[in-house]
Amino acid sequence: METTRNARQGRFITFEGTEGAGKTTQIRLLKEYLDSLNIDALVTREPGGTEVGEQVRSLLLQHTSLAMDASSELLLMFAARAQHLAQIIFPALRAGAWVICDRFTDASYAYQGGGRGIPEAQIRAIECAVHENFQPDLTVLLTCAPETAMRRVGDRDEEKDRFESESAEFFRRVHAAYLKRVEQDRERFAVIDTEAKIEDVAAAVRQAVASRFSL
Ligand code: Z5A
Numbered sequence: 149m150e151t152t153r154n155a156r157q158g159r160f161i162t163f164e165g166t167e168g169a170g171k172t173t174q175i176r177l178l179k180e181y182l183d184s185l186n187i188d189a190l191v192t193r194e195p196g197g198t199e200v201g202e203q204v205r206s207l208l209l210q211h212t213s214l215a216m217d218a219s220s221e222l223l224l225m226f227a228a229r230a231q232h233l234a235q236i237i238f239p240a241l242r243a244g245a246w247v248i249c250d251r252f253t254d255a256s257y258a259y260q261g262g263g264r265g266i267p268e269a270q271i272r273a274i275e276c277a278v279h280e281n282f283q284p285d286l287t288v289l290l291t292c293a294p295e296t297a298m299r300r301v302g303d304r305d306e307e308k309d310r311f312e313s314e315s316a317e318f319f320r321r322v323h324a325a326y327l328k329r330v331e332q333d334r335e336r337f338a339v340i341d342t343e344a345k346i347e348d349v350a351a352a353v354r355q356a357v358a359s360r361f362s363l
Contacts, residue, residue, distance in 0.1 A: 160247050165326070174290060221260060258326045283336065286360045294320070
């Protein structure tokens with residue numbers, strides 16, 4: 149698998165945050181902004197983004213997988229990711245497109261590491277096997293108060309998935325693990341509070357992208 153930064157011309161932007169932080173909303177608005185600049189941008193998500201990945205996603209999110217072991221969960225996240233990189237992300241970047249991805253490997257550190265308690269070294273070992281030397285050019289971490297996120301998600305009619313059914317304590321650990329990732333790689337992250345109005349958050353995201361890539 150091709151895993152180096154040099155072989156690509158496109159830009160890789162990832163969005164992270166706990167559920168309800170506003171990733172889907174902000175990714176849509178960023179895509180509109182890039183379209184307005186005639187930048188060819190592809191929007192994708194993890195787990196998922198490919199036929200194989202979407203099947204793995206169903207397995208990971210459904211309640212019938214409640215007995216899933218944390219290590220199995222981690223390996224499935226990276227299995228979907230390996231397929232995603234090979235089939236979608238690397239070819240798009242090589243072709244010069246920008247790729248905006250709803251979650252990537254930071255989510256594995258946050259959910260499987262912080263949330264489930266898998267040691268960081270184990271995650272790093274698998275990360276190295278799947279995409280050594282390849283990291284996003286920019287990661288936008290969207291944050292909001294847990295109560296805000298719960299209210300936003302609670303407003304939806306859909307049934308909760310396996311992750312959404314986790315405890316408030318689980319999500320506190322996930323959030324803390326995200327902040328630790330920021331501490332470890334400050335340059336890569338833009339941390340944006342989403343308590344503000346959607347348009348104001350979108351302006352902050354545009355500003356972060358424009359300044360990172362000199363648009
Ligand atoms: N997972 C993992 O464990 N390990 C991994 O490696 C990976 C993933 C890659 C699926 O993620 C699950 O996979 C995820 C972690 C795990 N589970 N959780 N939790 P997902 O990204 O598909 O699902 P999600 O995180 O639950 O996304 P979400 O619930 O769709 O949230 P969101 O995209 O961040 O929020 P949104 O849909 O844009 O906004 C939610 C609502 O709030 C919506 O009605 C908006 O209109 C509203 N909203 C958004 N922003 C605002 C503001 N600023 N003001 C007011 N209202 C707002």
